[in-house]
Amino acid sequence: xxxxxxxxxxxxxxxxxxxxxxxxxxxxxxxxxxxxxxxxxxxxxxxxxxxxxxxxxxxxxxxxxxxxxxxxxxxxxxxxxxxxxxxxxxxxxxxxxxxxxxxxxxxxxxxxxxxxxxxxxxx
Amino acid sequence: xxxxxxxxxxxxxxxxxxxxxxxxxxxxxxxxxxxxxxxxxxxxxxxxxxxxxxxxxxxxxxxxxxxxxxxxxxxxxxxxxxxxxxxxxxxxxxxxxxxxxxxxxxxxxxxxxxxxxxxxxxx
Amino acid sequence: xxxxxxxxxxxxxxxxxxxxxxxxxxxxxxxxxxxxxxxxxxxxxxxxxxxxxxxxxxxxxxxxxxxxxxxxxxxxxxxxxxxxxxxxxxxxxxxxxxxxxxxxxxxxxxxxxxxxxxxxxxx
Amino acid sequence: xxxxxxxxxxxxxxxxxxxxxxxxxxxxxxxxxxxxxxxxxxxxxxxxxxxxxxxxxxxxxxxxxxxxxxxxxxxxxxxxxxxxxxxxxxxxxxxxxxxxxxxxxxxxxxxxxxxxxxxxxxx
Numbered sequence: 001x002x003x004x005x006x007x008x009x010x011x012x013x014x015x016x017x018x019x020x021x022x023x024x025x026x027x028x029x030x031x032x033x034x035x036x037x038x039x040x041x042x043x044x045x046x047x048x049x050x051x052x053x054x055x056x057x058x059x060x061x062x063x064x065x066x067x068x069x070x071x072x073x074x075x076x077x078x079x080x081x082x083x084x085x086x087x088x089x090x091x092x093x094x095x096x097x098x099x100x101x102x103x104x105x106x107x108x109x110x111x112x113x114x115x116x117x118x119x120x121x122x123x
Numbered sequence: 124x125x126x127x128x129x130x131x132x133x134x135x136x137x138x139x140x141x142x143x144x145x146x147x148x149x150x151x152x153x154x155x156x157x158x159x160x161x162x163x164x165x166x167x168x169x170x171x172x173x174x175x176x177x178x179x180x181x182x183x184x185x186x187x188x189x190x191x192x193x194x195x196x197x198x199x200x201x202x203x204x205x206x207x208x209x210x211x212x213x214x215x216x217x218x219x220x221x222x223x224x225x226x227x228x229x230x231x232x233x234x235x236x237x238x239x240x241x242x243x244x245x246x
Numbered sequence: 247x248x249x250x251x252x253x254x255x256x257x258x259x260x261x262x263x264x265x266x267x268x269x270x271x272x273x274x275x276x277x278x279x280x281x282x283x284x285x286x287x288x289x290x291x292x293x294x295x296x297x298x299x300x301x302x303x304x305x306x307x308x309x310x311x312x313x314x315x316x317x318x319x320x321x322x323x324x325x326x327x328x329x330x331x332x333x334x335x336x337x338x339x340x341x342x343x344x345x346x347x348x349x350x351x352x353x354x355x356x357x358x359x360x361x362x363x364x365x366x367x368x369x
Numbered sequence: 370x371x372x373x374x375x376x377x378x379x380x381x382x383x384x385x386x387x388x389x390x391x392x393x394x395x396x397x398x399x400x401x402x403x404x405x406x407x408x409x410x411x412x413x414x415x416x417x418x419x420x421x422x423x424x425x426x427x428x429x430x431x432x433x434x435x436x437x438x439x440x441x442x443x444x445x446x447x448x449x450x451x452x453x454x455x456x457x458x459x460x461x462x463x464x465x466x467x468x469x470x471x472x473x474x475x476x477x478x479x480x481x482x483x484x485x486x487x488x489x490x491x492x
Contacts, residue, residue: 004280006273008142010135012186017131018419019395022388027252034250034310050387055422063135064280127403129396141296142268149265150375157373157433173264178299187403254386258379258432265377309381 001028003087005065015060021095022055025085028069029101032119042113046105051080052098059094061087067094073120074098079109081120124151126210128188138183144218145178148208151192152224155242165236169228174203175221182217184210190217196243197221202232204243247274249333251311261306267341268301271331274315275347278365288359292351297326298344305340307333313340319366320344325355327366370397372456374434384429390464391424394454397438398470401488411482415474420449424466430458442489443467448478450489 003024011017029048033040041047061067067089074082080102087095103112126147134140152171156163164170184190190212197205203225210218226235249270257263275294279286287293307313313335320328326348333341349358372393380386398417402409410416430436436458443451449471456464472481 004273004277006269006276007134007136008140008269008272011130012133012135012137013130013416013418014135014137019131019388019391022391023252023254026254026388027250030252030310031250034312039310047382049382050426052426053422053424055424057419057421064276064285066280127396127400129392129399131392131395136293136295142265142272145265145268146375146377149377150373153375153433154373157435162433170259172259173303175303176299176301178301180296180298187399187408189403253380253382254388256381257376258381258383259376260381260383263377 001031001069003027003067003069005061005063005067007063010063015062016065018057021057021087022053022097024067024069024087025071025097025099026050028071028085029083032071032123036119038115038119040116043105045107046103046110048081048101048103050099051102052100054099055095055097057095059089059092061089061094065089071123073123076112076117076120078111079103081112083120124154124192126150126190126192128184128186128190130186133186138185139188141180144180144210145176145220147190147192147210148194148220148222149173151194151208152206155194155246156239159242161238161242163239166228168230169226169233171204171224171226173222174225175223177222178218178220180218182212182215184212184217188212194246196246199235199240199243201234202226204235206243247277247315249273249313249315251307251309251313253309256309261308262311264303267303267333268299268343270313270315270333271317271343271345272296274317274331275329278317278369282365284361284365286362289351291353292349292356294327294347294349296345297348298346300345301341301343303341305335305338307335307340311335317369319369322358322363322366324357325349327358329366370400370438372396372436372438374430374432374436376432379432384431385434387426390426390456391422391466393436393438393456394440394466394468395419397440397454398452401440401492405488407484407488409485412474414476415472415479417450417470417472419468420471421469422466423468424464426464428458428461428463430456430463434458436463440492442492445481445486445489447480448472450481
């Protein structure tokens with residue numbers, strides 16, 4: 001998924017504010033579902049929550065840049081999924097994140113719906 | 124209410140991103156309730172929504188500044204309230220906004236709860 | 247310009263947080279320039295600043311919606327431009343804003359570069 | 370440092386959007402300097418950048434909550450500092466992050482100014 005860097009994404013340092021890369025990755029995860037006409041949850045009280053992130057900030061990007069988020073599955077288990085999400089500015093990797101998501105239903109870890117597993121497996 | 128300007132509030136222009144003043148005003152409106160141990164709604168499906176804003180951006184502020192939001196009531200009617208919210212950096216007025224809020228219950232304009240009217244009247 | 251509504255754009259009310267419509271409009275203004283390989287400023291110390299907004303919040307949008315920002319020029323003068331920006335969710339207008347931008351160079355109103363005027367005139 | 374949870378911090382899930390905890394930690398780091406009348410950089414082209422984060426999301430917080438960010442130094446070296454930042458909601462730890470900051474001058478790792486080292490050592 002391509003993401004344009006707008007004024008709101010930058011800070012007084014003239015570059016993208018660090019946490020916004022984590023937001024760009026969340027957009028990319030949601031877009032996997034939205035682009036298929038789906039939502040990343042089944043029912044009002046269920047959905048994925050971020051459990052853990054491990055992120056490296058490798059280089060910077062600035063106003064007007066068009067960066068690309070690439071998402072790969074590392075591991076899928078019963079109620080959690082671990083993804084590798086990387087952000088590139090042309091050929092340069094500027095951000096890399098391992099993120100573990102847990103699927104919750106009514107506040108407790110629950111089996112990831114089969115359709116969602118299948119979607120992750122296509123990545 | 125005092126608000127500190129952090130990196131997240133600034134943009135590549137080196138100053139506070141314009142819409143963040145509108146956010147600072149919303150924080151001040153919510154804080155009126157939170158600081159009294161209340162929430163600005165009664166029941167899950169009710170609350171104030173922003174209906175209209177009219178804002179003037181008069182001067183700038185930058186990283187580390189401590190600005191102050193002042194809120195005054197202009198008019199309270201059955202289901203809406205009009206406020207004047209101004210942001211000052213020391214003695215300089217940097218932002219001024221007229222905002223009209225409508226109280227909704229189940230998606231329709233509803234009578235503002237008496238307690239909330241009384242709170243606004245103390246401003 | 248189309249804008250997808252992500253988690254970060256919504257709030258605990260379940261709908262898009264009001265100031266984010268103002269941000270979506272800024273993205274659309276910047277994209278006018280970025281999509282042409284340009285930036286909305288000439289030199290480090292110049293650029294457009296928001297001077298005034300007048301906004302009506304007409305309806306809501308929610309997670310996963312794809313909304314569209316339409317930008318029209320109302321008036322261009324020597325150093326300022328007034329735009330009408332409207333956001334639609336399918337056929338429904340959910341937000342409408344008049345925004346006045348002033349072009350500044352070294353902190354003072356300055357003549358809008360001819361190229362920028364021509365770009366606005368094509369809208 | 371205490372941080373109030375406002376509408377802008379929450380998302381359609383009804384709780385604080387995950388990356389906002391990372392932002393709250395950045396506010397706390399900046400406030401260490403701002404509260405002493407300082408900025409976290411010396412000269413225009415220097416300052417700390419986030420190099421690495423390792424974060425655990427342990428529990429949730431919601432609109433109106435007052436959470437507290439606690440910052441401890443794990444290690445200070447010539448040009449980098451590793452901090453442990455934890456966020457508490459009353460007695461419950463809801464977020465824990467290890468963050469490594471690198472001090473850059475003109476884009477290259479540089480010796481952390483002595484005053485800044487001393488400030489970190491008081492934490």
